[in-house]
Amino acid sequence: MSLQDQLLKAGLVSKHDAKKANKAKHRALKSGKKVVNEAKADAAQKRAEQAERDRQLNAERKAEAEQKALQAQIRQLITVNSQPRAGGEVAYNFSDNGKITKILVTPALQQGLVNGQLAIARLDDQYHLVAAAVAEKVAQRDDKAIVMLNDKPENQPDEDDPYAEFQIPDDLMW
Secondary structure: OOHHHHHHHHOOOOHHHHHHHHHHHHHHHHOOOOOOOHHHHHHHHHHHHHHHHHHHHHHHHHHHHHHHHHHHHHHHHHHHHOEOOOOOOEEEEEEEOOEEEEEEEOHHHHHHHHHOOEEEEEEOOEEEEEEHHHHHHHHHHOHHHEEEEOOOOOOOOOOOOOOOOOOOOOOOOO
């Protein structure tokens, strides 16, 4: 039973109105015009808008999840590779966001910071000493986490250089 029959049976429309609607429908079909059901078009538009909102929400959630994952990676890199500063008696001053800050380190750690072998990273308002390679990995993820990393001096020989004790004379003639 069609909707038109149900409306007729309920007495909401007359036979004359039903015939008139059928004629208008058939005329529109014969003339090549499509009968647009406004309710269907409206529902399709609402579905499209809802799908777009869902895509935006999913993109925001994905970006938020990626940011949390990056922060977790940074936290893990710093905590796992943090150098112990216990027993530090030498004050090391550095600049953090325009403020001069001081931490206590051992002489060996101080030399590592000066030579660029160690870096200072901030995690949860605490400072940690990490190796320069780890600091570069952290800086790739978030450069704000690394507070200070000195450049390695170029004229200083490597620690594991077997010829470090042999000096090259400047006046060598070939």
